[in-house]
Amino acid sequence: xxxxxxxxxxxESLFRAAYRDMTRTAYALLGNRADTEDATQNSFHRxxxxxxxxxGLPTARQQRAYLLRIVTNEALQILRYPHRKWERSxxxxxxxxxxxxxxxxxxxxxxxxxxxxxxxxxxxxVRQEVVVLHAAGYEYEEIxxxxxxxxxxxRSHISDARQQLSQAVRRDWEGAQE
Amino acid sequence: MSRGIxxxxxxxxxDWLYERGKQRGERVPEFDVxxxxxxxxxxxxxxxxxxxxxxxPTERRAFESAARVQTFPAGTALMREGEQAxxxxxxxxxxxxxxxxxxxxxxxIAERGPGDLVGERGTVPxxxxxxxxxxxDTVRALVMTTTDYATFVSEHxxxxxxxxxxxxxxxxxxxxxxxxxx
Numbered sequence: 001x002x003x004x005x006x007x008x009x010x011x012e013s014l015f016r017a018a019y020r021d022m023t024r025t026a027y028a029l030l031g032n033r034a035d036t037e038d039a040t041q042n043s044f045h046r047x048x049x050x051x052x053x054x055x056g057l058p059t060a061r062q063q064r065a066y067l068l069r070i071v072t073n074e075a076l077q078i079l080r081y082p083h084r085k086w087e088r089s090x091x092x093x094x095x096x097x098x099x100x101x102x103x104x105x106x107x108x109x110x111x112x113x114x115x116x117x118x119x120x121x122x123x124x125x126v127r128q129e130v131v132v133l134h135a136a137g138y139e140y141e142e143i144x145x146x147x148x149x150x151x152x153x154x155r156s157h158i159s160d161a162r163q164q165l166s167q168a169v170r171r172d173w174e175g176a177q178e
Numbered sequence: 179m180s181r182g183i184x185x186x187x188x189x190x191x192x193d194w195l196y197e198r199g200k201q202r203g204e205r206v207p208e209f210d211v212x213x214x215x216x217x218x219x220x221x222x223x224x225x226x227x228x229x230x231x232x233x234x235p236t237e238r239r240a241f242e243s244a245a246r247v248q249t250f251p252a253g254t255a256l257m258r259e260g261e262q263a264x265x266x267x268x269x270x271x272x273x274x275x276x277x278x279x280x281x282x283x284x285x286x287i288a289e290r291g292p293g294d295l296v297g298e299r300g301t302v303p304x305x306x307x308x309x310x311x312x313x314x315d316t317v318r319a320l321v322m323t324t325t326d327y328a329t330f331v332s333e334h335x336x337x338x339x340x341x342x343x344x345x346x347x348x349x350x351x352x353x354x355x356x357x358x359x360x
Binding site: 012015019023024027029031033037041044131135137138161165166169 | 191192195196198199200201202203206207209211213214215217218
């Protein structure tokens with residue numbers, strides 16, 4: 001394990017250093033360029049506003065984890081937002097893997113996914129973060145390293161979240177179908 | 179994956195998301211950090227302040243008497259990215275879109291309407307416009323030169339602080355992300 005890196009002295013340096021991870025995570029969650037750009041752009045504002053607090057974090061890794069949390073929150077906002085712009089939905093349809101299905105199935109799937117993201121955003125603290133990173137395709141080891149927690153903790157969060165999500169989504173989905 | 183996502187059942191939705199995230203993560207397009215930063219800065223500079231609403235009646239009268247009224251037909255530019263910022267503009271009728279040039283394509287970063295001050299960079303002499311502002315419909319606005327704005331501000335010292343305070347309020351108005359350990 002490498003020694004802890006000194007914290008970044010200004011928001012821009014941190015943002016630049018974490019940018020690749022941010023876009024990778026946001027893109028894995030959002031699946032299109034425009035939303036990924038919006039999420040990262042908004043994250044910069046959030047970072048500026050929170051800078052005094054972020055500057056006080058003792059290590060660079062903690063600062064990066066904070067920023068990653070900002071960007072996943074921004075991505076979650078976009079995923080939950082029900083009235084997304086028309087051109088975006090077209091972009092989604094083109095880029096989405098599920099675009100082979102019938103239009104009805106796509107509407108269905110999109111609404112279903114929105115319920116899933118809403119349920120995820122209602123998970124408490126670290127659990128939410130673990131689940132979002134997992135949904136972005138990160139392995140347990142990577143999540144543990146990013147957040148500075150143990151792999152066994154990641155595993156138990158995912159296992160508990162599976163239960164919680166399954167209940168919440170089933171409830172909301174059946175409610176919406178009635 | 180041939181089955182529909184909802185048919186898979188909520189137990190497996192996390193696995194489905196993980197697989198999809200992994201696939202997407204392997205083909206992330208190139209993103210340009212400089213572009214993101216310049217957009218973020220331009221959005222900030224574009225204001226987000228309902229300027230008129232924070233002025234007192236006396237300040238409004240003073241502003242009106244030092245400014246000229248100008249009408250911008252729909253589709254025309256109130257200001258262009260890269261130009262010298264010689265004026266500040268307060269919209270009192272109609273809507274505009276604030277755009278950035280993104281490899282030859284306009285990218286809308288904000289919308290501004292009645293009461294909004296656009297071109298805040300014109301409040302400091304020598305600044306260059308960081309965004310283009312286009313009239314969406316017929317826009318009527320009060321236009322004031324940078325020099326006159328400086329005089330206006332010096333005669334009404336409360337004004338820039340109010341503007342700054344509103345920018346700040348608006349930024350912290352947004353739900354703050356909860357940091358690690360929060």
